[in-house]
Amino acid sequence: MTEVTMNVNGRKVTRSVRGNELLVEFLREQLRLTGTHVGCDTSQCGACCVHVNGELVKACTMFAAEADGAEVATIEGQANADGSLNVIQQAFQDYHGLQCGFCTPGMVMSAASLLKDNPKPTEEEIRHHLQGNICRCTGYHNIVRAIMAASGQETPAVAAE
Amino acid sequence: MPKDHGIGASSKRREDVRFLTGTGNYTDDINVYGQAYVAFVRSDVAHGRIKSVDTAEAAAMPGVLRVFTGSDFEGVGSIPCGWQVTDRHGEPMKEPAHPVLAHGKVRHVGDPIAAVVAETLQEARDAAEAVMADIEELPAVVDMKAAVASSDTLVHDDIGTNLCYDWGFVEDNREAVDKAISEAAHVTTLELVNNRLVANPMEPRVAVGSYEAAGDMSTLYTTSQNPHVIRLLMGAFVLGIPEHKLRVVAPDVGGGFGTKIFHYAEEAFCTFAARALKRPVKWTSTRSEAFMSDAHGRDHVTKIELALDKDHNFTALRTETYANMGAYLSTFAPSVPTWLHGTLMAGNYKTPLIYVNVKAVFTNTVPVDAYRGAGRPEATFQLERVVDKAARELGVDPIELRRKNFITEFPYATPVAVEYDTGDYNATMDKLIEIADLANFETRRKESEGRGKLRGLGINSYIEACGIAPSNLVGQLGARAGLYESATVRVNATGSISVMTGSHSHGQGHETAFPQVVAEMLGIPEDMVEIVHGDTANTPMGMGTYGSRSLAVGGSAMVRATEKIINKAKKIAAHLLEASEADIELKDGAFSVAGTDKSVAWGDVTLAAYVPHNYPLEDIEPGLEETAFYDPSNFTYPSGAYCCEVEVDPDTGKVDVVAFAAADDFGNVVNPMIVEGQVHGGVAQGIGQALLENCAYDETGQLLSASYMDYAMPRADNVPMVTVDHSCQTPCTHNPLGVKGCGEAGAIGSPPAVINAVIDALQSGGHTHVTHIDMPATPNRVWAAMQG
Ligand code: FES
Ligand code: FES
Numbered sequence: 026m027t028e029v030t031m032n033v034n035g036r037k038v039t040r041s042v043r044g045n046e047l048l049v050e051f052l053r054e055q056l057r058l059t060g061t062h063v064g065c066d067t068s069q070c071g072a073c074c075v076h077v078n079g080e081l082v083k084a085c086t087m088f089a090a091e092a093d094g095a096e097v098a099t100i101e102g103q104a105n106a107d108g109s110l111n112v113i114q115q116a117f118q119d120y121h122g123l124q125c126g127f128c129t130p131g132m133v134m135s136a137a138s139l140l141k142d143n144p145k146p147t148e149e150e151i152r153h154h155l156q157g158n159i160c161r162c163t164g165y166h167n168i169v170r171a172i173m174a175a176s177g178q179e180t181p182a183v184a185a186e
Numbered sequence: 187m188p189k190d191h192g193i194g195a196s197s198k199r200r201e202d203v204r205f206l207t208g209t210g211n212y213t214d215d216i217n218v219y220g221q222a223y224v225a226f227v228r229s230d231v232a233h234g235r236i237k238s239v240d241t242a243e244a245a246a247m248p249g250v251l252r253v254f255t256g257s258d259f260e261g262v263g264s265i266p267c268g269w270q271v272t273d274r275h276g277e278p279m280k281e282p283a284h285p286v287l288a289h290g291k292v293r294h295v296g297d298p299i300a301a302v303v304a305e306t307l308q309e310a311r312d313a314a315e316a317v318m319a320d321i322e323e324l325p326a327v328v329d330m331k332a333a334v335a336s337s338d339t340l341v342h343d344d345i346g347t348n349l350c351y352d353w354g355f356v357e358d359n360r361e362a363v364d365k366a367i368s369e370a371a372h373v374t375t376l377e378l379v380n381n382r383l384v385a386n387p388m389e390p391r392v393a394v395g396s397y398e399a400a401g402d403m404s405t406l407y408t409t410s411q412n413p414h415v416i417r418l419l420m421g422a423f424v425l426g427i428p429e430h431k432l433r434v435v436a437p438d439v440g441g442g443f444g445t446k447i448f449h450y451a452e453e454a455f456c457t458f459a460a461r462a463l464k465r466p467v468k469w470t471s472t473r474s475e476a477f478m479s480d481a482h483g484r485d486h487v488t489k490i491e492l493a494l495d496k497d498h499n500f501t502a503l504r505t506e507t508y509a510n511m512g513a514y515l516s517t518f519a520p521s522v523p524t525w526l527h528g529t530l531m532a533g534n535y536k537t538p539l540i541y542v543n544v545k546a547v548f549t550n551t552v553p554v555d556a557y558r559g560a561g562r563p564e565a566t567f568q569l570e571r572v573v574d575k576a577a578r579e580l581g582v583d584p585i586e587l588r589r590k591n592f593i594t595e596f597p598y599a600t601p602v603a604v605e606y607d608t609g610d611y612n613a614t615m616d617k618l619i620e621i622a623d624l625a626n627f628e629t630r631r632k633e634s635e636g637r638g639k640l641r642g643l644g645i646n647s648y649i650e651a652c653g654i655a656p657s658n659l660v661g662q663l664g665a666r667a668g669l670y671e672s673a674t675v676r677v678n679a680t681g682s683i684s685v686m687t688g689s690h691s692h693g694q695g696h697e698t699a700f701p702q703v704v705a706e707m708l709g710i711p712e713d714m715v716e717i718v719h720g721d722t723a724n725t726p727m728g729m730g731t732y733g734s735r736s737l738a739v740g741g742s743a744m745v746r747a748t749e750k751i752i753n754k755a756k757k758i759a760a761h762l763l764e765a766s767e768a769d770i771e772l773k774d775g776a777f778s779v780a781g782t783d784k785s786v787a788w789g790d791v792t793l794a795a796y797v798p799h800n801y802p803l804e805d806i807e808p809g810l811e812e813t814a815f816y817d818p819s820n821f822t823y824p825s826g827a828y829c830c831e832v833e834v835d836p837d838t839g840k841v842d843v844v845a846f847a848a849a850d851d852f853g854n855v856v857n858p859m860i861v862e863g864q865v866h867g868g869v870a871q872g873i874g875q876a877l878l879e880n881c882a883y884d885e886t887g888q889l890l891s892a893s894y895m896d897y898a899m900p901r902a903d904n905v906p907m908v909t910v911d912h913s914c915q916t917p918c919t920h921n922p923l924g925v926k927g928c929g930e931a932g933a934i935g936s937p938p939a940v941i942n943a944v945i946d947a948l949q950s951g952g953h954t955h956v957t958h959i960d961m962p963a964t965p966n967r968v969w970a971a972m973q974g
Contacts, residue, residue, distance in 0.1 A: 043308070059215035060208015062440070064388045065473040069894035072388060100208035114206040118198055121863045125693030126205025127388040127440030133206065148907075155902035159894070161388050161441050162693045164870030164932075165902040167863055 029093040033058070034102025042089040048082070049073045051089035052099060060100040060130045064159065071158030074131035074138075075099045081138035083157070100130035103137070113137055113175045120180065122171035124162035131158050136172045145176050188858075192706035193923075196859035199698040200713075201691070210438040213392035213409045218466035221394065222251055224456060225310035226469070227300040227317045228478065229292035232326035232550035232887020233341070236290060239300055240318040247316060249309030251463055254301045254455070256289030262458065265451055266423040267515040268415075270664040271524050271546070274354030279546070281350075282342035284514040286424065286451045286458070292321060293341055293513035294550050295889050296478025298451060303459055303467055326550040326887035330487060330508040333547050341513055341548040350511050350520065350546040355528040359601060363541035366502035370493035374576035379960045380564045382485035382510065382881040383874075384897060385557045387692075389440020390476045395456030396466035402431055406457045410436040411446045411690050412730020415667070417722050419449040419517065425458055429722075432457075436720045439692035443871070444556040445480045446692065447732050448517035452479070477892045482881055483557020485510035486523060490568045492537075492576055500591045502539040503531060505568060509546045509554075516555035520546060525663050526561030526651075532600035533569045534611045534647040534825060535591040540601045550887040556732065558871055558933040562650040567961075570646035570938035574945070575957055584942075585615065588647055596916075604651060606823045608916035611647055614849045618645070618827040621911050622847035630831070631950065634844075639833040641844075642947025646828055648935040652927035653738030653822035653918075670817035671735070672726035673744040675704065675751050677810035679796035681789035683708075683715045685747075688728010689740030690719050694929065695860040696736060702856055703741060703923065707748045709775040710788055726813055734927030737856060738822050738918065745922045746814035754810060755791050761802045762786050762794060822918045822926040826850035828869075830939035834947040839969030841944055843873055847909040848935065853917040853926035861928045865910045868932020874900035875933075876940035876961050898962075937961060948972060 026041040033056060040055050052058045052075070061084055064072035073084040076098040105111050110118060113136050123129040132155070139146055139154045146154065151172050152165070160168060170180040189195040204210050241253035265284040272278055288297045300317045304310035327333040327341060333348040341348055354360060367373055394407040404427055410416050413434040420434075421427040439446060452469050459467045471479065486509050493502040509523035528542040573591075577584035592611040599605045619625075627643050634641035654660070657668035672688040685704060689696060701715035718724060728740065752772055759777035760767040769780045778785035794801055795810040831845040848865050855861050878898035882890040891897040917924030944963050948956045948971065956971045 053215075058208065059212075060210070062212070062389070063214070063470075064390070065894050067473065067893045067895055070388065070473070100206075104207055110203065110206060117206055118202040121199065121859045123199075123202055123205055124695070124863060124867065125387070125389065125439065125441040126201070126210050127212065129205045130208050149903075152903040159388060159899050159901065161386055161443070161871070161899070162867045163863060164866035164868075164900075164905055164908065166866040166870075166905075166908055169902065169907070 027090050029090055031092050031095050031097050033097045034099060044090065046089045047085055048087040048089050048092050049084035052084060058099050058101050062127055062130060064127065069159070071131040071135060072128055074134040074158065076134060076138065081135060100133060103133060116171040116175035120167050120171040120174055122163065122168040128158060128160040132160065132168055136175065140176055145178060148173065191712055192702055193856050195702060195857065197698050197702055197712060197857055199695050201695065201697045212389055212438045212440055213394065213407050214470050216394055216407050216437065218394055218396045221466035221468050222303050222305055222463065223307040223310045224459065224467055224469040225302050225314035226298045227314050227319065229288065229295060229297040229299055229321065231292065231321060231323045232295050233324040234292050234321035235324060236288060236292060236299065237320040237322055241300060244302055244313040244316040247309065247313040249305035250313045251303045251305065251465065253317060254287060254459065255299070256285055256287040259286045262286060263424040263426065265449060265454065266419055267520065268419065268517045268666050269521040270666065271351050271353055271520040272664060273351040274357050279351035279520055280345040280347065281515060282345050286454050294552050295887060296552060297513065301455055303463060328549055328551060328883050328885055328887050330510055330547040330549060333549050334545060341550055348548045350548055353524050353544045355524070355542045356602060359539055359541045363502045363504050363539045366539050367491055367493045367504055370501055371496040372494045372580060374492045374572055374579055375489070376572045376575055376958060377489045378568065378571060378958060380484045380486040380488065380567055381875060381961045383483045383557055383879050384477055384881050385443040385445035385480060385483055386899060387441030387443055387446065390471040390473055391446065391450065391452065391480060392470045393453045393456040394466060394468045395460035397460040397464060399464055403433070404431060404457055404461060405433045405435065406453060407435045407437065408453050409439050409446050411439065411442040411692060411732055413690065413720060413722050414688060414727050415730055416449050416453060420454050420457060424454045433723045436690055442692045443558045444483065444560055444732055448481050448555055474893055477897065478552055478889055481516045481553050481555035482512065483554065484564060485554050486564045488568050490572045492572045494576060498580060498582060498587060498590055500535055500537040503537050504541050505531065506543045509544055510551065511546050511548055512551045512553035513548065514553050516553040519553060519555040521665065522556050522561045527565045529602050529604050530562050530565040530649065530651060531569065532602050533566065534593060534649050536593045538601060542602070551883055558868065559930040560733070562930065563934045563937060566648045566934050567938050570648070571941060571958065574942045585645055589615065604821060607820060607919045609649070609823060609825045609851060610914060610916050611825060613914040614825060614851050615647065615827040617911050617914050618829050618847060618849040621849060621909050622829040622845070634833050640836055640947040640951040642832050642834065642943040642945065642950060644830045644939040644941065644943030644946055646935065646938040646942060648828065649823055649825040650930060650934050651821035652734035652824055652930065653818050653921070654733035654735050655821060656819055657817050667729065669729055670815050671740040671743045672728040672813065672815045673740065673747045674726050674811065674813040675744065675747040677751060677792050679793055681714065681792040684718055685715060685744055686718045686725040687740050687744060688725055688730065689736040690731040692731070694731065694736060695857065699737065699857045699860055700741065700744060703744060704748050707745070707752065708788065709773055734929040737923065737925045738921055738927050739816060739818055741923055741925065742818070742921045743814045743816035746816050747812045750812035750814065751810060754806065757806055758791050758794055759786050762791065762800065819920045822921070824850065824852050824926040824928065824931050826931060826935060828935040828939040830936070830943040832940065832943040832947055834944065834968060836951055836972065839965040839972060841877055841963055841968060843906050843940065846906050848932065849911045849914060850928065850931050851914045851916055852912050852928045853915055854924040855912055856925065858912065861912060862910050864928045865932045866908050868930060869908050869936045870900050870905045871933045872936025873905050873940055876937040876963060878904060878962050880962050944968065
């Protein structure tokens with residue numbers, strides 16, 4: 026066991042971790058931040074996406090010990106200070122960008138990372154960026170629309186408004 | 187103006203807030219105090235005799251509480267099958283035992299042999315590695331036709347055959363169909379494969395069993411679409427626990443698509459082990475385990491023949507299908523290739539004579555059961571492919587050939603035992619032509635050709651049977667369950683409402699859509715209504731969510747219960763208003779006396795029901811809570827027309843879906859936003875089946891596609907925006923909401939559109955010899971087809 030300290034959603038935490046303990050296990054089991062999900066065991070699905078020092082990371086690909094000293098952001102820390110949904114979260118609700126919600130935390134974290142680097146992505150850029158996030162429910166249509174809307178752009182194609 | 191609340195409004199989903207903030211409560215988020223963890227030891231061979239399982243070393247490892255093997259389950263029931271099919275000779279299907287842990291033999295890769303329960307997951311997994319199973323490997327049966335032909339390699343020795351049943355439908359039509367086909371002016375024949383798929387809801391399955399000795403009470407938290415069904419199957423048939431001593435909870439569930447309907451061995455194991463160890467026991471599937479333990483979908487091999495007269499009227503249809511059951515019968519597996527498939531073979535067409543033969547086969551593969559659409563995608567794919575091929579052979583327009591044969595008068599009794607209540611197939615086709623802008627297709631094709639791409643257009647119709655189902659009918663067809671749904675509407679003293687439903691939401695948005703209905707009926711705000719679901723302890727016995735049934739059946743139960751509420755509330759209002767009950771009207775959340783300005787608010791009536799001071803106690807009971815069980819009188823029949831445009835790269839065979847349009851008739855629509863989302867998702871799964879997804883076994887029964895590295899899930903850049911329309915609405919005539927169901931349409935209607943488009947693209951490029959490509963139409967397959 027080694028001791029790690031990190032800043033998670035603005036809160037400093039220190040815990041003992043196993044050498045092979047994944048960051049996603051640490052977040053879910055030790056910190057009870059269960060919004061970060063596990064959808065696969067081959068780093069393919071993106072349900073576990075978080076930000077580590079501002080970078081998008083699949084939390085199943087990193088050991089907790091590797092995040093020692095890091096700033097970690099998870100879905101639980103994304104809402105506005107008053108508890109209301111942030112722009113991306115709100116767009117996901119407005120544009121029905123989620124159904125079962127299991128991929129959603131990863132999608133929101135992934136979208137936030139995209140918009141930080143590319144504030145006005147095209148549909149193609151969004152789809153390309155989301156390659157690492159699988160959603161089985163939505164067919165991506167409304168996820169793409171939500172991200173377009175969150176970036177202040179007209180959303181493509183139809184839906185009953 | 188679109189409505190902003192009630193039936194027909196695109197109300198935003200209230201469940202989204204918890205999912206978007208990471209505060210959902212999925213089964214793996216649940217930890218019960220003192221829980222231990224399970225790791226299963228699974229077979230790595232497809233077929234073998236278990237000579238011994240040595241657990242001594244594992245049992246001695248740190249943290250291990252106990253190692254279970256098949257022999258611990260002697261006296262425990264078999265995992266039951268919920269549907270018995272009768273074959274064409276009147277004999278019941280073969281129904282082999284399905285032990286919780288393998289006993290005697292292993293029958294597929296992933297079959298659980300032993301289970302280690304330990305203090306931590308890590309310890310359980312480590313010890314599982316140390317369990318020594320001595321297995322004598324046997325030859326495996328994988329190919330269905332070989333399995334039926336073989337009598338020396340049997341998946342189940344005791345039943346003496348690999349054939350589960352040989353079903354004929356309608357058996358009495360057989361000779362007439364044969365005769366019509368032999369005398370037809372034209373017969374189009376097609377042999378095709380409906381590829382095996384893995385449902386892959388993004389949340390893997392989880393089970394947490396717990397036991398309170400003091401009250402002899404077992405609880406199972408599980409990723410299920412139907413907790414009451416699990417309670418009945420597991421309690422009554424496997425573990426012998428009466429319902430009042432067993433609670434099953436399915437909290438937030440991360441997608442189902444059918445594969446979370448079924449009762450699985452892991453659920454029974456965790457419940458059993460918790461009782462044995464007096465400790466809560468948790469199992470969380472890894473994705474790798476999911477690939478080899480979640481029931482798979484589809485896997486049919488079919489020959490279909492369509493007979494036409496000289497005027498191109500369809501005169502007869504004959505199919506022969508081999509349907510893979512896998513190694514054991516999963517809960518509803520036998521019904522999928524039969525009653526959910528054969529009954530849909532008329533499609534949208536007035537073909538007078540139909541005969542469907544299905545041979546269901548045991549193989550050394552994971553069990554196969556319902557996956558989004560379940561039988562109806564298989565029926566639609568065959569039919570819409572063979573109609574397209576016929577149009578090409580006859581040199582006629584595929585839309586015109588369809589229109590010529592469309593059923594246009596309703597109700598319509600098909601020759602395959604169902605009666606369509608309503609529909610307008612020409613209307614959805616007209617709408618499709620408009621929204622897909624077919625008028626300008628040739629311009630788009632030229633533009634693609636200018637870029638060196640072959641552009642193809644694929645059109646099809648579909649019909650499905652949803653709202654499963656009338657209980658006495660399915661009982662006659664072999665179902666061992668009723669398929670009604672339930673709702674309890676509990677009006678609280680201050681007028682807010684809790685609706686306890688037997689339906690289960692795992693992405694469908696019931697928490698938002700169901701209140702829209704109740705609020706509309708009562709004229710109160712939607713946020714006064716809360717939906718409670720997923721827990722057998724606080725919901726009435728219900729059959730759960732699958733087969734696009736929740737609104738059509740569960741919603742109807744809710745309407746009936748709300749009607750009872752309104753009737754009683756009117757009596758109370760009449761008393762309060764000193765008027766006759768017949769004169770009381772409910773409007774905008776208030777009861778008034780017709781023709782007067784006397785009225786009393788909703789909340790005053792509900793308060794009177796619970797504080798019955800001024801109340802007719804001699805005539806009516808206090809309280810305002812009603813339950814209804816709704817059993818539908820027929821299936822519902824959503825239908826529509828779909829269009830796919832693809833571009834094929836002639837150098838590589840790569841197919842891109844460049845446009846997709848869906849014109850559906852779902853009857854009345856409660857929340858258009860949710861309905862459209864269901865279509866988007868279904869279409870993506872259909873495109874996935876048509877172009878990407880394939881669950882593959884090698885000839886020894888090894889699962890080749892066992893992770894997301896080898897099983898191609900549709901990603902954001904594999905699918906297009908989908909143009910959807912549901913303005914053609916022929917309301918269902920036999921349920922109170924006039925709704926038909928929308929959950930499966932996308933997955934049913936889209937695969938033939940994609941393949942029809944691929945064939946059209948290749949034909950347009952001069953590859954006229956290519957009349958069919960099996961799914962998934964990978965670059966490799968398309969390129970090979972072009973080479974001839
Ligand atoms: S759980 Fe991390 S990518 Fe799937
Ligand atoms: S919303 Fe269910 S997986 Fe994306």
